[in-house]
Amino acid sequence: MKARKYRNKNSVSKKTKLSQAVQQVLLGMALSSSAYALQAQELNENDSAEKDDIEVIAVSGSYVKSLEKAVDIKRSNISFSDSIVATDIADFPEQNLAEALQRMPGVTIERNKGLGSRVNVRSLPTEFTHVSINGLATASGSGGRDVEFDIFASEIIQSVTVKKSPTAADEEGGIAGSVLISTARPFDYDETQLVASVEAAHNSISEEVDPKFSFLASDTFGDWGALVSFSRSERTNRTDSNSGIDFRPLSRWTEKSGDSQWQSDQTIAVLERDTGVVIDDPLDSDETGRAVFMNKVGDRAYLNEQEKWGATASIQYKPSNDFSLTLDAMLGGYDNTEDEYDAAAYSASSVSALERIHEYDDTTFSEYGMVVLSDVSYAATQHEFLSKENVHETDFSQLSLSLDWQLGEWTVTGLMGYSGAEKTSDRTNLKHTAYAPSRTRYTSTGGETIPSDNPDTIDMYNSPGSYLFDFYDVDLEEITDDKYAAQFDFSRGIFWDAFPALAKVQFGARYTDKSKERNLGNVQVKGPTAGDSSWSGERTLEDSELTLISDLVPGGAYLPEVEGKGGWSQVSNGYARNEFRYDGFNVPFQDNQFYRVDEEVLSIYAMADFEFNIGQFPVSLNTGVRAVDTSVLSFGYHQVQMPDGSTGYTDEPVSKKGSYTEVLPSLNMVVELSDSVLLRAAASETFIRPALGDIAYKRTVSVNEFKYFDGNPDLKPTYADQWELGVEWYLDNGGILAASYFDKTVEGVVRESLTGVVKDVTKYNDNGTLDGVYDFDVYQKVNDEGSYDVSGIELIAQFPLKALHSSLEGFGINSNYTKLDNSLTGSSDLGIPTPPPGLAETTYNFTAYYENNSFDARVSYNYKDDYVERIERSMYPVYRDAYGQVDVSLGYKINDSIKVVVEGINVTDEATKGYTMDPKFPTMYEFSGRRISLGIRGSI
Template identity: 75%
Template sequence: MQIITKFHKDRLGLAIGKILSGTLLAAASTGAFAQGSPVAEEELVEEIVVTGSYARSLERAVDIKRDSIGFSDAIVATDIADFPEQNLAEALQRMPGVTIERNKGLGTKVNVRSLPSEFTHTTINGLATASGSGGRDVEFDIFASEIIQTVTVKKSPTAADEEGGIAGTVEIDTARPFDYDERQLVVSTEGAYNSISEETDPQYSFLASDTFGDWGALVSFSSSERTNRTDSNSGVDFRPSSRWLEKTGSSEWQAEQTEAVLERDAGIAIDDRFDTDQTNRVVFMNKVGDRAYLNSQEKWGATAALQYQPSDELSLTFDAMLGSYDNTEDEYDAAAYSASSISALEEIHEYDDTTLSRYGVTVLTDASYAATQHEFLSKEHVYETDYTQYSLDMEWTPGDWLIDGLVGYSGAEKLIDSSNLKHVAYAPSRTRYTNTGGETIPSDSPDTIDMYNSPDSYLFESYEVNLEDIQDDKYAAQLDVIKPLQLDFMPSLAQVQFGMRYTDKSKERNRGTNTVTGPTADDSSWAGERTLADSELTPVSQLVPGGRYLSESSNAPRWSQVSNGYARDTFRYDGFDVAFADDQYYRVDEEVLSLYAMADFEFELGQVPVDLNVGVRNVDTSVLSFGYHQVQNEDGSTGYTSSPVSKKGSYKELLPSFNLTAGLADNLQFRAAASETMMRPALTDIAYKRTVSVNEFKYYDGNPDLEPTYAEQWEMGLEWYPENGGLLAASYFEKTIEGVVRESLTGVVEDVTKYNANGTVDGVYDFDIYQKINGEGDYDVSGLELIAQYPLGALYAALDGFGINANYTMLDNSLTGESDLDIPTPPEGLADKTYNFTVFYENDIFDARVSYNYKDKYVERIERDMYPVYRDAYGQVDMSLGYRITDNIKMTLEGINVTDEETTGYTVHPDFPTMYEFSGRRMALGVRATF
């Protein structure tokens, strides 16, 4: 891809860099201007031609970093387009300090410096983007990386930034026509093969751009498909023995039997069956599941830009970005729930009271149970996401002023259709840990079954369909004004900048459920009568393409179950529909007005030139939440009554920022930064609603009074820019984070009647009320970040063409007490160390790259608010080979996860695995042509 980049410095000493097929016009609204000595009246224009070279794209990324006033890193179009990735998230993982969260082999969300994804703020063409997720984090898997041209990750904000982000801000830019000096037409296509599904998926994209005098127009488009299979022995989790020990009335036999077995087989004497601090420390395996997933995706994305640029003093640009992401996931699950409501312990074969003894926790690692709930689940999840973004940007330089205005809209709509066909068999079973998770086998009881091959024992329970519609909209308007200064009484003051930003954000959710129990809406004859054997069964190895389940394991189970296609055709009877329920509705409206002012200084300390940016931002936020409360019917009947509720909330904050750059030598730069930043709570947590989880004996309330999570942070570092275009950098940073949003017990509803699925009374219980709150106190995160980007030919002539691009981030954090059992845990999503290492070679005809990305273990969730569940450390090797057939045509061969790594996890300690997941390799062969 031939790309022309213009780097323009005007007489005001401001740098507005048109970097590769994207621009830094957004820098005018963020204050990220290169600070330097004023230049002469005439313009200085430097043209740099990047011809599909990975090394040159790295050089341009270094230029962006060097010219920024704060800490930042960038990735440009050649790197995004040419490195193997399945979406934008995976393209970003090679940037310093950036890692991703993976779901079934696919990168989905971005972590900056290993902090949780919700701590990262994301913009596209200067606008905060919507993606239809429930939180503030962006689901990057919906974006096609082929239509993105430049991405900058800012790690130290200025006062002009919209949020700043506790972890950082990801700024995405698409292409504009005046980024090129001539007509451009680029076409590419590829086919990608997955080693497990054995399917080949197509992808194609194009970009066309031209200018016509003062006008320019550009369009780009990308479309791709993905069929990926994942085999997973997963779903293993802890369940406290209080599950049965608290039983009373007609179910008290479960408590008495469990208490007796604990003392007989493990020597554990329970002093008080209702003392949860004691009973929650004796745990067993709640569930073991074998699952096969088939994930099918269709994705397209398009951008358009219309630009009017009659002179160097005025530029008007209309940007549009549209796309669609349709994702269908079939899940076939054979599961065993030891903790069924009618079960109890029968025999303990093995237990572990040493591994977690520091927390007083005993784990029953191998036990038989009286009535395990065996389930065959055929689940289908259909996600349809449409996103749009429009913006109009004006950049005007009347005289010695610079005025930048932007208005825009960002929206996403997501429709989710989820179904679950459930067949159940109750029978004695034995469940135990294995090296990779767990397994359920027949017990010694004469009533036990082979859970995988007893279709006549499984009764149809229900076919449940949930329909959910999410609308996420955001309108924004901003104005930035910059005035260079040359004051005799303060010669160091180079410029001042001030502005405002108004945003109006709304998230609305509708949801409904319809549960099928018979051939018509009024007929429930299937429940308890129809068996699994009455449906058409298909071996799981045929339900998903690619052959045997866990084909590399000779001990992997084999089973047959109902296909989702058959379930949809059979159980969605004529006239079937799903109506949205009032009690599932919520909406959150949020308005934000931000005012800021900042100043840039240029001066010398001795012989050291210094550029300083200081500023302050005032943020005023108001929130209005609508929702429903669910309470049990007062007449004692089965079900819950809903009543609408609404509530207002608000908060104000003053956020300062400081960024400094000092040129210690021609190629040696010192940076320092300090700021206070914030991240707003997820809109789903603000929504004023109450929902109930009858199986967990809990109510969940929204909290409109939630305030943002705040961080006070500082960083300093050294950057060396060798003459050969490389970069060696090191920085140290600290963050003090307070007001972290966490779930907390805030009340109790007494004497709630819990009903079984058949309408009979299960019992009367006290239901806990849980609500998201801002946690008290704070925790500290400190870290070291190292970057090495170097052409090895500078060291030894024989290595000309070779180079490395590596980065390493190490974190240290104070522990938080999110576990109700006081098991110390780091914040969810935070990994202690991450690193990326790429070695590459290129010449005029051939290029090759191999990359290794590593992310340390991190807490994925706190199970039942007690037991931290970790995602294990993960490393993945990707590669790319390119051969230029002609000056205009290039062929590529790319590989993702070429060493076929698995994803694993565990609860508290690796001795208690929770997941073992394979998603396979992905190999892609492609060709790109430039005209």
């Protein structure tokens, strides 16, 4: 099945990002510099001059050699860091760059339906990590500052270094760390390189086979060199999930009044009758928020189809070791189409109430005064059949021109470049509903809805005539994310008799210009033509073409846990697109949904390197300071109160400025306790900027939560004072044993806070009937007061086992472990203590390998402790359960040019699980299957 694409070409004219980038680069050619050179400045010059060439993808590449090269980079860096190089990236069974990074010390990933998507460093939230490619902060179209790593193909990446202690010359330090990605260049190689690989992968649930192809070609011609690489892959993955289950407070009904007063009265009466719990004030959210029920239960089948390509090109002029001029380009595209078929029971129906409580739990959360209604019959559940199609198209490009020039005693480097992404999302939802009494309860893996004792109940899975057409809803969103950067850097060695410890001085300046723009449009189809609503209340589910769920997604029957329900039939997204998008269908962007944020940053920095002895121990020390001035301009259409009491939007965009200036010091030090043992220390102040979407001057609404959400241009960064102390033992056989302790004091954490109230907002039900008039709370992201402490240990063990006994030649292990202790808490309106979203206390990776001249084998286990995924309704922490996954890789070299590879991802077919506050109350039980691939790689 091919991914279906839709783009509203008439809605807005698109800018040609690449042409803009070329213009910017040409204008700033004289100022350009090398991202590689900036990283190389932190390496020991003698070591870097003698370093081996790093092999990319080539079958002659060795996993053991790639580990040794990574150890060399770690040892040479003045900062705390870890690296992986191309052989490691290319040879493991990875689906994207995020999954390639998960094997690094302190690095874990967030998974979405079996696919790694975002990166966490030392278990801190993903937005605490700064990411760059070839020295440029990377745009990915997410709208935030976090990078969607699933858009990048790992095959076109040369090396990745994760820096955990910054220097003053870094663009941003990142509270968790910085991920520095590098692509290949022609002078990385001694000779001509031509490498290619093909692969076919099979998913155990969808039973589809997906192709992948990649190649690299590189050569040098005297003073010139040229390199190109390309990768293209497809992925078809099916996920079955019993999910969407969360807590809903009884305020859903207790706040009803007027004609709906019966819902409040009946709910309060049933609660007291069946549990003994008495609601004194139906309008007190702190009281009603502590009596919760199951909001919604869904049986969901997902089909995810991806097409991804990436390419790099590098033209390098290097007439001598003293001068290098390089043009680097990176382009790519990521098209992702996801079909979701959802049979759900919305217990919190706007016209419902409690009818009978069969079971409840008032002990698990008794310390918070909470009671969980775990098995309940409801008066009028809203049963839903939802056919959703989400089409995302992301195009990214990056272009930079760089210079590395040894001018006498001075080294001159700099950087001029562009990074941009454009993401278009076409999201649809076909909704049919049936209102009827039913019973919803927790199960061991999630929840289920069954007929109740009420005579008007229905079998929700087999009553298509009871479901009325609600709407076919289409959202079209476009996000553009652009960044331009230029940097000067000057350094020279110092030989000063009056101050012999001073070895080097370095200073420079960097300017960046970043912008994010969002357009959004919505059309709701309720009839055969625009503006026609004749299908509402008339058309039923039976009037559309229905298909069994086992036929809607490849691979056959649904989860065994729900086989007793006999499956169900639903409308396919292909049919919905053809049936409900009438002639002339168009989704225009809405003015009041537009916003844009522009950010300009000027940084200047100065550093000095010192070399001296403490007793008999040689010491290398780098210290510096960076001054950062930031200005923000945010504008959009803001919601206002109209003269008649209703709410509307301003006629023209409203803008607001924000700014902040900071001075950030840093220190990194290495003490050589012996030829093989290093004591490393670091201290710095660093920050991470707020997400651009959070500082956008806008207002959005969540009708079901009775909330407005405002952007806040006055947001400041989140800061951290951090230090780290570690010892590293470098073994003669290329291995390493290391341990470090780190501590971060974090302040200014961005949280969502109640900042106002909008009175008398009229709310309507999905069927157009009046729900009621309510006061809507206004929430806004703010910088929290106070500071929080995050500390932890990190252990690394990487060594060949032949050090233990000669019979273990070729065997080895590569492992790491990170443990956190933190006082940082998430934000719950009920005062429930919880870690911030994304923070897992324990993570570890373990890889065992064997390698000889013709055969290699690796098995890896990655584990991430449970962590908070979100805080539902700003009240209840929802956790992603602890997860461990086994991956394997086997390779056999037929000859010096050809290698056959068999790889497996999630070979034990682990399920992804989640829960609200306690595992007794699961929110998700999800299978994405195992993935087995067969590939062949060749080189000339």
